[in-house]
Amino acid sequence: MFTKKVVVAYNDTDLSNDVLDYVHEILEMHAEIELNIVYAYEHPLENPSPFQRNYDDGAPEMLAYAEQIIQKAKNRFVDLPNHVEGFVYDTGPAAAILSHAHDHHADLIVIGNRGTRGLRELVSSVSRTIQTKSHIPVLTFPKFVQEEFEEEYHK
Template sequence: MAFTNVLVAYDGSEPSRNALKHALGMAEASGEVRVHVVHIFQLPQYFLGDAFSTASPQVNQEVYEYAQQIEQHAREQVSFLGDRAAVELLQGPPGQAVIQYAEQHKCDLIIIGSRGLSGLREFVLGSVSHYVVQSAKVPVLVMKS
């Protein structure tokens, strides 16, 4: 099966860098492959019992600026593909955002790292890659470091 519309979930971690390298290799091997790269960030939210709080504007700004840096790095990596590449910065729950983007852009393959930068959150809430594998309607390639 030849894939032509590939989505890479990119967070700057080593597994996501491997995912992007693999997608770029596919694009270099075939002029038919279009690569979509998404970086999804979430602004911090805190739950204490039934109470909910958001982070300070300064913390939110730092999170957003860091996300922009990751997005820019991805843009640099795919720039040689010209109009066969798209890079998007999205906000929201990462797994859901990946699935939604893939459906909206009719991606036929999702490539994602096995573990990203989520640490304890991944342990407590379940991994993004696991969610994507379970929820995607298209094949998912999970890259390890």
């Protein structure tokens, strides 16, 4: 078996839902693979400045929303015998995913890639950060845009 535990980064976008569809197909073939679904969000500031006083007001709602997102993702796997768990972290996504994979002895990280380029990719790409800092294999799914595919390959 190529993996025993898979960590999937999830944020309820079309791309992350496509990633879950792919992972579902893999789990259908291998009931022994465990799945950890990770959702991370930035927690509001603990000591806001006078200009940020109301920033922390939404913290309970953010956590409740995050838990709903994880439950939605887990529900996609109820038809399978695999062990599926969801985890919510209130820290940056790259750090949360890498830390979770290490702490839970994962064999593979699966994440979507929006296809940002240039400086933006180097500065803000979660998938790029995970690829460069992970000590385990990372499977990235590029965002597939039908129009770009047709222009490039059907000229």
